[in-house]
Amino acid sequence: xxxxxxxxxxxxxxxxxxxxxxxxxxxxxxxxxxxxxxxxxxxxxxxxxxxxxxxxxxxxxxxxxxxxxxxxxxxxxxxxxxxxxxxxxxxxxxxxxxxxxxxxxxxxxxxxxxxxxxxxxxxxxxxxxxxxxxxxxxxxxxxxxxxxxxxxxxxxxxxxxxxxxxxxxxxxxxxxxxxxxxxxxxxxxxxxxxxxxxxxxxxxxxxxxxxxxxxxxxxxxxxxxxxxxxxxxxxxxxxxxxxxxxxxxxxxxxxxxxxxxx
Amino acid sequence: xxxxxxxxxxxxxxxxxxxxxxxxxxxxxxxxxxxxxxxxxxxxxxxxxxxxxxxxxxxxxxxxxxxxxxxxxxxxxxxxxxxxxxxxxxxxxxxxxxxxxxxxxxxxxxxxxxxxxxxxxxxxxxxxxxxxxxxxxxxxxxxxxxxxxxxxxxxxxxxxxxxxxxxxxxxxxxxxxxxxxxxxxxxxxxxxxxxxxxxxxxxxxxxxxxxxxxxxxxxxxxxxxxxxxxxxxxxxxxxxxxxxxxxxxxxxxxxxxxxxxxxxxxxxxxxxxxxxxxxxxxxxxxxxxxxxxxxxxxxxxxxxxxxxxxxxxxxxxxxxxxxxxxxxxxxxxxxxxxxxxxxxxxxxxxxxxxxxxx
Numbered sequence: 001x002x003x004x005x006x007x008x009x010x011x012x013x014x015x016x017x018x019x020x021x022x023x024x025x026x027x028x029x030x031x032x033x034x035x036x037x038x039x040x041x042x043x044x045x046x047x048x049x050x051x052x053x054x055x056x057x058x059x060x061x062x063x064x065x066x067x068x069x070x071x072x073x074x075x076x077x078x079x080x081x082x083x084x085x086x087x088x089x090x091x092x093x094x095x096x097x098x099x100x101x102x103x104x105x106x107x108x109x110x111x112x113x114x115x116x117x118x119x120x121x122x123x124x125x126x127x128x129x130x131x132x133x134x135x136x137x138x139x140x141x142x143x144x145x146x147x148x149x150x151x152x153x154x155x156x157x158x159x160x161x162x163x164x165x166x167x168x169x170x171x172x173x174x175x176x177x178x179x180x181x182x183x184x185x186x187x188x189x190x191x192x193x194x195x196x197x198x199x200x201x202x203x204x205x206x207x208x209x210x211x212x213x214x215x216x217x218x219x220x221x222x223x224x225x226x227x228x229x230x231x232x233x234x235x236x237x238x239x240x241x242x243x244x245x246x247x248x249x250x251x252x253x254x255x256x257x258x259x260x261x262x
Numbered sequence: 263x264x265x266x267x268x269x270x271x272x273x274x275x276x277x278x279x280x281x282x283x284x285x286x287x288x289x290x291x292x293x294x295x296x297x298x299x300x301x302x303x304x305x306x307x308x309x310x311x312x313x314x315x316x317x318x319x320x321x322x323x324x325x326x327x328x329x330x331x332x333x334x335x336x337x338x339x340x341x342x343x344x345x346x347x348x349x350x351x352x353x354x355x356x357x358x359x360x361x362x363x364x365x366x367x368x369x370x371x372x373x374x375x376x377x378x379x380x381x382x383x384x385x386x387x388x389x390x391x392x393x394x395x396x397x398x399x400x401x402x403x404x405x406x407x408x409x410x411x412x413x414x415x416x417x418x419x420x421x422x423x424x425x426x427x428x429x430x431x432x433x434x435x436x437x438x439x440x441x442x443x444x445x446x447x448x449x450x451x452x453x454x455x456x457x458x459x460x461x462x463x464x465x466x467x468x469x470x471x472x473x474x475x476x477x478x479x480x481x482x483x484x485x486x487x488x489x490x491x492x493x494x495x496x497x498x499x500x501x502x503x504x505x506x507x508x509x510x511x512x513x514x515x516x517x518x519x520x521x522x523x524x525x526x527x528x529x530x531x532x533x534x535x536x537x538x539x540x541x542x543x544x545x546x547x548x549x550x551x552x553x554x555x556x557x558x559x560x561x562x563x564x565x566x567x568x569x570x571x572x573x574x575x576x577x578x579x580x581x582x583x584x585x586x587x588x589x590x591x592x593x594x595x596x597x598x599x600x601x602x603x604x605x606x607x608x609x610x611x612x613x614x615x616x617x618x619x620x
């Protein structure tokens with residue numbers, strides 16, 4: 001779907017939530033699927049789509065995974081010390097490279113590491129081969145996190161990801177034990193093959209899962225307009241961390257984040 | 263739209279805690295008061311909701327808060343009729359728990375009271391607002407698997423009786439003490455009474471009603487309960503669809519008096535799974551999955567951390583829409599009566615040891 005058409009599909013859903021919950025949203029907000037059309041204050045767009053070019057003034061880069069409930073629950077498990085203290089994390093994210101290239105995947109996983117674990121990356125060691133990267137990062141709280149990132153799946157394959165948090169007391173994971181691929185809520189087995197569906201949001205039923213997250217993230221941003229500045233700062237940081245990962249591979253060095261980031 | 267001023271009655275139902283959050287979060291509701299069934303319930307309520315006026319006498323609550331427009335009927339099944347009557351007399355709308363009554367004379371009295379008073383009475387069956395079920399309905403409507411021929415469904419949970427004791431007392435849960443069968447030491451009022459959802463859902467999925475029902479009870483997992491905790495049900499719908507239902511309390515629990523983390527012994531404490539066979543395909547459905555998983559505090563057991571639970575948003579949306587715009591809820595007393603009849607037929611089948619025709 002062209003990016004403009006995608007945005008046209010999402011804006012009414014977002015407007016519906018804003019109206020339903022009487023959110024005092026700033027006037028002139030817009031939601032975009034990419035950076036081409038995004039301009040002006042309160043223009044929101046997926047952060048990873050703006051990795052290759054500077055953000056227009058006032059644009060708000062969205063980090064939609066922070067609105068995904070499996071990550072919200074994982075974070076809750078850590079914040080409530082159900083699983084504690086985390087010593088190591090193992091993240092994996094594989095795509096077909098179409099909507100998520102390698103840099104976009106690293107952008108997402110690095111943010112998840114910092115957000116879930118509540119600490120900042122301090123060192124990055126990356127080993128990259130074409131569209132695949134094996135990365136080890138260390139966080140300021142001492143946690144070590146492995147990131148398997150790849151954009152090499154066959155075209156049309158849905159994203160496969162897994163996030164495992166290993167603590168002295170317990171392990172938390174967004175994938176069930178003894179499985180290698182994400183499970184779905186519904187499997188439709190017909191002569192045409194097997195189709196899979198996972199619907200998680202009754203209020204936004206009809207949108208694709210990625211679209212739901214984008215709308216939810218935009219809604220949260222309108223609800224908490226004061227967070228826009230922090231989102232812009234984190235975007236700049238993530239973009240720099242991604243560049244640092246590629247630089248680590250090029251130099252074949254473990255690179256400290258401090259001093260390397262602007 | 264002006265928020266509906268709402269109160270909660272009794273606070274002894276298993277879903278009560280979920281409503282605390284819902285009544286606070288929803289901008290469509292204004293939670294004005296609550297009435298606790300007993301001192302222990304009141305104490306627990308006040309510890310978590312100190313800002314909500316709490317009473318022990320419903321009459322007093324209604325008199326002090328004449329602006330109450332609606333109530334959540336969060337009580338034992340045996341109290342529903344008197345509470346419906348009290349609400350109907352005051353013109354107060356009702357969001358009822360899932361079993362208004364198993365006594366169909368009482369049930370019809372409720373219909374009469376509600377209709378005469380012109381109030382909304384919505385039955386809380388939250389699967390209707392579950393996004394996975396919405397997808398199932400769409401796939402069936404789109405003809406993805408063709409006409410439906412067979413349904414297998416689970417509605418299995420741990421037993422809530424240790425926290426909500428009335429669910430293990432036949433008179434309070436079923437309405438009277440009726441042995442499951444001649445010579446059977448157990449009584450009606452257990453797991454079946456807790457799990458109407460799949461009986462309702464199959465009517466919704468097929469657009470048909472129950473034709474025959476057969477139920478078989480297994481030996482109780484919890485030998486100290488005087489109500490059933492394991493049973494299976496099969497039969498046919500009027501459109502020929504065959505079904506197999508499991509409405510058991512087949513997941514063991516820690517016997518907590520206040521539900522909380524560490525309640526479950528089996529990792530997933532509540533499951534609604536469906537297998538739908540059509541003429542051209544099959545749907546495998548997990549209405550409450552996938553989730554997030556851990557083996558952390560408090561008991562270090564592998565546990566499902568439920569991740570997608572927003573049915574109450576749609577439920578409240580519909581209730582408020584009905585109250586404000588004079589609509590009839592999908593799950594109203596008249597619709598739900600056939601589901602209650604089917605559940606009673608399960609008990610009749612246990613009593614007779616044979617299928618029952620409806």
